[in-house]
Amino acid sequence: MSSTASPRAVPALDLKAQYRTIQPEIDAAIRRVVESQFFCLGPEVAALEAEIAAYCGVAHAVGCSSGSDALLLALMAWDIGPGDEVITTPYTFFATAGAIWRLGARPVFVDIEPDTYNIAPAQVERAITPRTRAIIPVHLYGQAADMNALGAIARRYGLKVLEDAAQAIGARHHGRPVGSLGDAAAFSFYPSKNLGGYGDGGLVTTPDPATARRLARLRIHGMEPRYHHHEVGYNARLDALQAAVLRVKLGHLPAWTEARRQVAARYRALFHAHDLTDRIGLPIERPENEHVYNQFVIRVPETLRDPLRARLTERQIGSDVYYPIPLHLQLCFQALGHRPGDFPVAEQAARQTIALPIYPELSEEAQAYVVATIAEFFEEAAPETRSPAIPRPHVLGEVPSGAAPARRGRNS
């Protein structure tokens, strides 16, 4: 029998809870678009582009059909194609490398840092060849990659930097917003993102007017003006309905980001209070970063990862694994000739990580239930587990003051 009282099911993500808080605004925005009968690009998209450019502190923003297309269009705008190499991380969503491959270029994977899960700049420098054209760092789970180091390398070798900021809108690095840290940045508005639409959507930011103009052309079949085609592009337009929804949500994003950060701080406090920090690796937030916690990802010893997930599922707690198979080991990239062991840090992360429920509306009660369930699992299933593979608590940051519940309160 469980000793942890269940508040109710705790889904990994609850977008209905968010909709309930903004329903009148969303409904009015949708009606506005339907009344206007302007559905593809148009004034709503132009307004969203201006607002996101301002939010990211960058001169240009070009909306498009998805984060995947944002990556693809940005690489196309720089004429990256056959014979070129682009350095990226193997520990990311598929689209990051898919965009490189789709253009006939070669994804060159390098390993990640064990604490942030982001691309390791020292490995990047070693992978540069005369064919290298660009680097795509991913701000994984909502925390910026080491952009200062990567920018310095890129300048030294004359490379472009494309930020994959799909998971990190609103995050900051040395006080500067992601989306303003490279030569261009790709954002996704997939519903589960911190700024999520009601369907697919994406956007590219760039400080460079020539890149912005090319992007705007590439997303409509290389057309400028109407029916004059300079090159073969795509149909990669952003819908006005998505833009209208996203404009409403953008107004709430700073408060939602703050709420996510508080949820993360509460998880940390609860894991400390349950004495779990030498069994579980908590996310590490580097001092130069402001993490926006698109995901709250913990590490556990790999033999316990799947049993712990099973226990969470049994107790109606949502969880997920991002990402179980690193990209260098995906079947479609077999031709790159990689083997298990090539990127051991990414491979270990793929075996050890679990994403816990996180969203701005997540209640304290629900979080306490999640952590108490994990504590109970470790006490019953693995009372002696201590894993040297797990990052030590001393690098995990301080327990936020005032946030810690009573120590080992099993029903907290």
Ligand SMILES: Cc1ncc(COP(=O)(O)O)c(C=O)c1O
């Ligand atoms: C890191 C990363 N890159 C790219 C994408 C692709 O975005 P989309 O799903 O909007 O195509 C995603 C999101 O799914 C992502 O998480």
